[in-house]
Amino acid sequence: MTINGKFPGPMIRAKAGDTIHVELTNKLHTEGVVIHWHGIRQFGTPWADGTASISQCAINAGETFIYRFKVDKAGTYFYHGHYGMQRSAGLYGSLIVDVAGGEKEPFHYDGEFNLLLSDWWHQSAHEQEIGLSSIPFRWIGEPQTLLMNGRGQYNCSLAAPFSSNYSSLGKCTLRGGEQCAPHILHALPNKTYRLRIASTTALASLNLAIGNHKMVVVEADGNYLQPFEVEDLDIYSGESYSVLVRTNQDPTQNYWVSIGVRGREPKTPQGLTLLNYLPNSASKLPLTAPPVTPKWDDYDHSKSFSNKILALMGSPKPPANYDHRIMLLNTQNRINGYTKWAINNVSLVLPFTPYLGSIKYGLKHAFDNNPPPENFSSNYDVMKPPINPNSTHGNAVYMLNLSSTTDVILQNANALSDNVSEIHPWHLHGHDFWVLGYGEGKFRDGHDEKKFNLKNPPLRNTAVIFPYGWTALRFVTDNPGVWAFHCHIEPHLHMGMGVVFAEGVHRVGNIPNQALACGLTGKKFMKKN
Numbered sequence: 001m002t003i004n005g006k007f008p009g010p011m012i013r014a015k016a017g018d019t020i021h022v023e024l025t026n027k028l029h030t031e032g033v034v035i036h037w038h039g040i041r042q043f044g045t046p047w048a049d050g051t052a053s054i055s056q057c058a059i060n061a062g063e064t065f066i067y068r069f070k071v072d073k074a075g076t077y078f079y080h081g082h083y084g085m086q087r088s089a090g091l092y093g094s095l096i097v098d099v100a101g102g103e104k105e106p107f108h109y110d111g112e113f114n115l116l117l118s119d120w121w122h123q124s125a126h127e128q129e130i131g132l133s134s135i136p137f138r139w140i141g142e143p144q145t146l147l148m149n150g151r152g153q154y155n156c157s158l159a160a161p162f163s164s165n166y167s168s169l170g171k172c173t174l175r176g177g178e179q180c181a182p183h184i185l186h187a188l189p190n191k192t193y194r195l196r197i198a199s200t201t202a203l204a205s206l207n208l209a210i211g212n213h214k215m216v217v218v219e220a221d222g223n224y225l226q227p228f229e230v231e232d233l234d235i236y237s238g239e240s241y242s243v244l245v246r247t248n249q250d251p252t253q254n255y256w257v258s259i260g261v262r263g264r265e266p267k268t269p270q271g272l273t274l275l276n277y278l279p280n281s282a283s284k285l286p287l288t289a290p291p292v293t294p295k296w297d298d299y300d301h302s303k304s305f306s307n308k309i310l311a312l313m314g315s316p317k318p319p320a321n322y323d324h325r326i327m328l329l330n331t332q333n334r335i336n337g338y339t340k341w342a343i344n345n346v347s348l349v350l351p352f353t354p355y356l357g358s359i360k361y362g363l364k365h366a367f368d369n370n371p372p373p374e375n376f377s378s379n380y381d382v383m384k385p386p387i388n389p390n391s392t393h394g395n396a397v398y399m400l401n402l403s404s405t406t407d408v409i410l411q412n413a414n415a416l417s418d419n420v421s422e423i424h425p426w427h428l429h430g431h432d433f434w435v436l437g438y439g440e441g442k443f444r445d446g447h448d449e450k451k452f453n454l455k456n457p458p459l460r461n462t463a464v465i466f467p468y469g470w471t472a473l474r475f476v477t478d479n480p481g482v483w484a485f486h487c488h489i490e491p492h493l494h495m496g497m498g499v500v501f502a503e504g505v506h507r508v509g510n511i512p513n514q515a516l517a518c519g520l521t522g523k524k525f526m527k528k529n
């Protein structure tokens with residue numbers, strides 16, 4: 001899927017405080033579409049969040065929807081489809097917000113590069129969707145190619161001469177000008193570059209490294225970090241980083257930039273591009289092989305990276321206590337033979353009427369009004385496959401009081417097979433949260449919160465749960481609207497791995513009619529007219 005004939009879609013670049021106005025015309029003849037502005041909190045414009053069945057009705061073929069919203073915070077963001085598997089089909093692009101005029105970033109750089117990372121399958125998103133909702137279940141499998149700015153190669157490797165792994169593929173013979181040719185980073189020696197990195201993968205967790213160069217991490221998800229230096233960085237779907245790279249290596253050489261799969265047994269060759277030191281030719285191959293991606297299941301490496309991420313000194317601190325705590329157990333389940341993911345034993349199936357309208361107008365039949373479970377059984381064994389794998393469908397909403405401090409403890413568990421627990425990056429709409437901590441095994445109430453970092457936890461919109469572990473998040477419900485909170489692995493959301501939060505919906509102003517033109521809100525307004 002392309003936008004204005006482009007894949008990825010065009011980069012949108014604005015300044016903090018700007019209003020972005022996008023007119024999205026759906027020219028997909030046979031399906032609806034929406035676009036989510038990932039990381040933008042949509043204060044006062046919850047109908048512009050771009051989540052089908054949550055913030056708006058999907059835009060029908062031939063129709064145009066106007067997204068108009070303010071970008072209040074500088075940072076590295078992206079946008080993407082939020083309906084079915086349209087992200088896997090390529091519906092995404094970069095969204096960069098620069099600091100407001102007269103303002104400065106808290107670090108210096110001479111130039112910048114942007115890398116939007118994604119993964120690519122030869123199977124269409126429709127086949128993927130059907131496989132996920134079939135008996136027997138057909139998993140999408142690992143991607144064929146990893147992409148940087150939509151570019152990657154199949155059945156050949158840029159690095160074949162260096163590596164026995166990839167020599168079997170043969171060397172890519174690029175003459176220049178091919179659409180699959182990598183996006184080369186052309187740099188001058190002895191400068192500092194800001195590399196913006198965002199991951200909109202449908203599945204893959206990635207590790208990025210630059211041969212011979214260290215990176216200083218300074219931003220995550222549009223929030224400044226206490227700078228720290230690394231040789232490689234893990235990035236999960238839904239996350240973004242800025243790193244500073246000093247081009248202080250031998251200026252007669254070029255250097256590899258590599259991305260490789262983490263957290264799942266990789267079946268996809270590394271994605272590669274070059275850091276080209278000018279005036280060298282970009283066709284000059286580096287002297288050494290591309291950086292090796294850490295072993296896919298070396299979770300200690302991933303945890304050590306996550307634990308280094310702390311807020312820049314002077315950043316907003318979390319409230320010291322919570323008003324409301326929700327425990328969310330993540331399990332893989334079955335419903336009538338279908339493979340699903342469930343949260344506290346409920347697998348999310350979105351309603352036909354978007355919540356924002358049904359809650360605002362009190363249309364009680366639009367979804368299950370019983371509160372969803374805020375906890376799970378204290379004797380659930382997270383280290384074993386579920387004893388009773390059957391779960392239920394649901395579409396109930398966590399109704400949160402406005403201006404309250406909410407803690408969410410995400411609890412990972414064993415999947416359906418023995419000795420399998422997967423990585424899940426959870427993304428919250430409408431807010432940033434503080435990541436208070438990560439832990440192993442089952443969260444111990446009354447004990448583990450003593451280890452929370454309340455001094456300098458990073459603010460983010462996406463945080464990972466490690467296999468068999470828990471992650472603690474805190475946020476303030478300061479944004480009237482209805483907000484998705486879900487695993488950012490697209491097939492996992494499709495299989496039900498998400499929940500919905502609503503706060504202060506009575507305060508939401510005029511929702512554009514078009515966002516309501518389906519389901520029960522559609523009926524209500526059609527009658528009126």
Ligand SMILES: O=C1O[C@H]([C@@H](O)CO)C(O)=C1O
Binds near residue numbers: 139495
């Ligand atoms: O949701 C998933 O399903 C498969 C596997 O668990 C069952 O085939 C997989 O690897 C997932 O992440």
